[in-house]
Amino acid sequence: MYRARAQELLVVMTLVLSGCGEQADHWKDARPETAPASGMVTFDGEPLEGAVVVFQPTAPDGIGASALTDGEGKFELRTFPPELGAVPGKYAVSIMKTEMPKRPSSSAGNVDDPEPIHVVSVIPQKYAIPTQSDLSAEIPESGTDTLDFELKK
Amino acid sequence: MSSRxxxxxxxxxxxxxxxxxxxLIALLLPAVQQAREAARRSQCKNNLKQFGLALHNYHDVFNKLPPFGGGTGNLSSGGERSRLSGIAFLLPYVDQGAIYQEIQSLPGDNPPYNNNVPWTRVIPIMLCPSDTGQQDPNTAGNTRGKKNYMFCAGDSHAGNGCARPAFPVATQSRGLFSALTCYGLRDATDGASNTIAMAEMVAADSTNGPGIIAKTVLGAGTASPAACAALWNASSKSYPGGAYTGEPARSYRWADGAGSFTAFSTAVPPNSASCFSNGGGTSYCDGIYSTESRHAGGVQVLMADGAVRFISNYIDTGNQAALLPAVTTSTASPYGVWGALGTRASGEVVSEF
Incomplete structure (x- = not known):
């Protein structure tokens, strides 16, 4: 009989404790649904690593998404990092990959360094500007994994 | 026998x-840990409140708020090279007049990043006990005092607009604080209760993690919070493409008024990435720097009216892919409620937050 009571107590306790999990967040509840969206970026036929891909919505109230390409040029879009997926809709796409040339002096690139820095684009600069990149994409409700972009010199 | x-x-x-x-003990033990963190969070909140009172007292005296960075001299020499943090302006109003005097009596050229005594002071009101970072992970032996509170520079570049060699340059911002430019509460036409003044910041405890800036510099004219977010792995809390290595730890120079050390931007969500945002021939100063805390779920912010609010990490941040607005404009923020709270005069209708 005591064992039965103890078991009941255990069940009740488990239920009570499980109610103390992560609290709902009204901001998170208000977010739009996303669909998985991934693809690949190539530059002159070669996979482009470390490029920043930004999806700029064409709808005025749209929400953009972005990703970084991996060693195989592949990327997975995120609208609300760290969660994967982007909001379905039409997008203008910009892709940027920059590097910083070696500094002329032996300066360390420190914030206290008065030497100016110039960022140099590794791919044509037009791809970084949404209005000039001429790249666009549509993410369907069901998601997609064929957001492929072939960039040229 | 039977009665026994x-x-x-x-x-x-x-x-x-x-x-x-x-x-019962199993229930109580985690509760004790929670209570300890709740107490630490209260302490952080109280410090923010004290800064709120200090800002208002400063405003009563000068009819303006301090800049987030300013001072005497220029970049190459003299005074503090115009890089004194806004915190230094507030010292007399948080019972630290002695350190204020100490700074004033420094002779000659004293940039706030050398190892002079005032810059190494540890001032309790600037420290949030929840923060675990203790020692600058990049610069062994850095003795400069840390701070856990930053000024809001609006929803765009937070920085000094430091086109070289014409530093120092008075810069505008869309927020309540800027470099070498002072705004008054009168300028907060969005309403003091809808405009963020200050917020929390963590001190880095690794060379690639919270409190650090991304290595990749976003190009001028193409910078957006989404581009910065792509450089940040929000699960592992690190920059997969590498972190900036020249003095990137944002909290370890309490007196430095350079944007990365003393300001944040509401373009990027709370507890997210920080990036330099203006690679067009400037030095490392303009950037979109996030506000970060070690509290679960969000950060505490000080509104311009003196209220301290807890803001969720999930707050509406609008269209993060929108390019950063020019700091001279006063158009509505593209970055949702969070962006709207950061601006001082953009006329957004802010829903409950």
């Missing part, structure tokens, strides 16, 4: 009592 057996406990009764006590 009634007064004692059976073994089972004893075991049940022990089990109940064990369950």
């Amino acid at each position: 057996s009634k007064t004692g406990f059976t073994l089972i009764e004893l075991l049940v009592v022990i089990a109940i006590i064990a369950v």
Whole structure:
């Protein structure tokens, strides 16, 4: 009989404790649904690593998404990092990959360094500007994994 | 014999009592940990409130708020090279007049990043006890004092607009604070209760993690919070493409008024990435720097009216892919409620937050 009571107590306790999990967040509840969206970026036929891909919505109230390409040029879009997926809709796409040339002096690139820095684009600069990149994409409700972009010199 | 057996406990009764006590202790122990963090968070909140009072007292005297960075001299020499943090302006209003005097009596050229005594002071009101970072992970032996509170520079570049060599340059911002430019509460036409003044910041405890800036510099004219977010792995809390290595730890120079050390931007969500945002021939100063805390779920912010609010990491941040607005404009923020709270005069309607 005591064992039965103890078991009941255990069940009740488990239920009570499980109610103390992560609290709902009204901001998170208000977010739009996303669909998985991934693809690949190539530059002159070669996979482009470390490029920043930004999806700029064409709808005025749209929400953009972005990703970084991996060693195989592949990327997975995120609208609300760290969660994967982007909001379905039409997008203008910009892709940027920059590097910083070696500094002329032996300066360390420190914030206290008065030497100016110039960022140099590794791919044509037009791809970084949404209005000039001429790249666009549509993410369907069901998601997609064929957001492929072939960039040229 | 029969009466004796009634007064004692059976073994089972004893075991049940022990089990109940064990369950209660198991419930209590995590609660004690929670209570400790709640107490630390209250302390952080109180510090922010004190800064709120200090800002208002400063405003009563000068009819303006301090800049987030300013001072005497220029970049190459003299005074503090115009890089004194806004915190230094507030020292007399948080009972630290002695350190203020100490700074004033420094002779000659004293940039706030050398190892002079005032810059190494540790001032309790600038420290949030929840923060675990203790020592600059990049610069061994850095003795400069840390701070856990930053000024809001609006929803765009937070920086000094430091086109070289014409530093120092008075810069505008869309927020309540800027470099070498002072705004008054009158300029906060969005309403003091809808405009962020200050917020929390963590001190880095690794060379690639919270409190650090991304290595990749966003190009001028193409910078957006989404581009910065792509450089940040929000799960592992690090920059997969690498972190900036030249003095990137944002909290370890309390007196430095350079944007990365003393300001944040509401373009990027709370507890997210920080990036330099203006690679067009400037030095490392303009950037979109996030506000970060070690509290679960969000950061505490000080509104311009003196209220301290807790803001969720999930707050509406609008269209993060929108390019950063020019700091001279006062158009509505593209970055949702969070962006709207950062601007001082953009006329957004802010829903409950």
